[in-house]
Amino acid sequence: MPSNCFIHLVVALSTVHVIHGYVHGVRYTVTNNASGSAGGSIFDSRVGAPYTKQAMSRATRFIWKTFRQQNDDTQRKHVTNIDFFLDFMEDGIAYSSDNDIHLSASYLGTATSAPPRVLVASEIYHEMTHVWQWNGGGKAPSGLIEGIADFVRKKAGYESPSGPIRLGEGDKWDQGYGVTAGFLGYCDGLKRGFVGKLNKKMRVGYSETYFQDLLGKDVDGLWSDYKAKYQS
Structure with missing residues (x-):
């Protein structure tokens, strides 16, 4: 009798594990193409x-919430499958292509700035944002x-491999990554949910006037205010 109970428990747990590969109709797969490497x-x-599947699932829900799509x-992209690959890559850390996410095995094998799970989750949040975000056609x-993806990563509590965002840094608002993420954080502070509303506008096109529409000031003026606030 105990043996049968154990079997039933294993089956139940296995079923739950499979279900965890899905969120609202999205299926997640994970492939290690670098087995045997460090x-x-x-x-x-x-x-x-x-x-990794759980991190992808959590990232999806977090991104939908940030974009006000939950x-x-x-309002969401029609995505039914997202695949994660750990790959041999000559350079770079991670990238996304359509609905595929690729992470460098050599990066994971040599990076020491955080525990491996944190390193993987950080890149998942950034690259999953690319899967779900609109790009203005x-x-x-x-x-x-890239700035929106780093904004989401930071909002989720993760840092870029290049280090923490330094508020006020950069030469132009669309410089990308941490520079633009810091600026977007400032804009989001002016109007809660700004980044999600900006993403919604970018579903079919793009114009710098979106900043004026949402915040009542042109993007160059907002950038000047941001720089002045942090005296950089």
């Missing part, structure tokens, strides 16, 4: 596919696209 071994022993699937500045 990074591949670290991934298997200290991160694992189940954790209760309105008509390809017209939005690449620096803004």
Whole structure:
């Protein structure tokens, strides 16, 4: 009898594990293409596919909430499958292509700035943002696209591999990554939910006038105010 109970428990847990690969119709898969390498071994022993799927699931829900899409699937991209790959990469840390996310095994094998699970989750939040965000029909500045992804990463509590965002730094508002993320954080502070509203506007096109529409001031004026606030 105890043996049968154990079998039933294993089956139940296995079923739950499979369900955790899905969120609102989105299926997640994880593939380690670098098994045997230092990074591949670290991934298997200290991160694992189940954790990675959970991180992808949490990131999806967090991004929907940030973009104010959690209760309105008509505003989201139609994505049914997102695949994560740990790969051999000659350079770079991570990138997304359509609905695929690729992470460098050599980065995971050598980075020491945070525990492996934190390193993986940080890149998942950034790259998953690219999967879900709108890009103005390809017209939005690449620096803004990357800045939104880093804004989401920071909002989720993770840091970029290049280090914490230094508020007020940078030469132009759409410089990208941490520079633009810091500026977007300032704008979001002026009007709660600004980044989500900006993303919504970028569904079909892009214009710098979106900043004026949402905040009542042109983007260059906002950038000047931001720089003055932090005296950089």
